[in-house]
Amino acid sequence: MPQEIFSIAIYEPLPGKAEDSLATMRELIAALSSGGYSRDQLYQDGGQFVLLRYWKSEETRRAAQEDPAIQRCWAKLAHEIRIVKVYERLEEALLEQR
Numbered sequence: 027m028p029q030e031i032f033s034i035a036i037y038e039p040l041p042g043k044a045e046d047s048l049a050t051m052r053e054l055i056a057a058l059s060s061g062g063y064s065r066d067q068l069y070q071d072g073g074q075f076v077l078l079r080y081w082k083s084e085e086t087r088r089a090a091q092e093d094p095a096i097q098r099c100w101a102k103l104a105h106e107i108r109i110v111k112v113y114e115r116l117e118e119a120l121l122e123q124r
Contacts, residue, residue, distance in 0.1 A: 028082065028083030028084070028085065028086075029083065030080045030081060030082060030083070031080070031081040031083070031084060031087060031115055032078075032079070032080055032081075032115070032116045032117075032118075033078075033079045033080075033081065033112070033113060033114055033115065033116065034076065034077065034078055034079070034111075034112070034113040034116065035076075035077040035079070035109065035111075035112045035113075036074055036075070036076050036077075036109075036110040036111045036112075037074070037075050037077070037107040037108060037109050037110055038073055038074050038075070038107065038108050038110060039073070039075075039106060039107055039108075040105070040106055040107060040108060043105075043106040043107070046102075046106050047075075047103065047106035047107050050099055050102045050103050050106055051068060051075075051077070051103070053099055054096065054099035054100070054103070055068070057093070057095045057096055057099060058079075058090060058096065061089075061090065061093060061095075061096070062082060062086065063081065063082060063086045063087070063089065063090040063093075063096070064079050064080055064081045064082060064086070064087075064090070065079075065080045066078065066079045066080070074110060075107075
């Protein structure tokens, strides 16, 4: 069974683009979900947003990058947000019990 890939993106809407960016992000999350690519959660802290994404697999992540609907959303977001930080692939850190 393919292993999920956990990613985090932190971003800020560009001035005057908060509502537009939320609408585009909703569209993107819906497209990713309906395409079976990922499951996402979006959180807000003041003016910054934190997007948690669980890609179904490396294969679905690659497929999403080639999907025209997904590409359109990413292109729109490029004019609506400023990326603060992206963690492309986080791995669980297992701590030993003592």
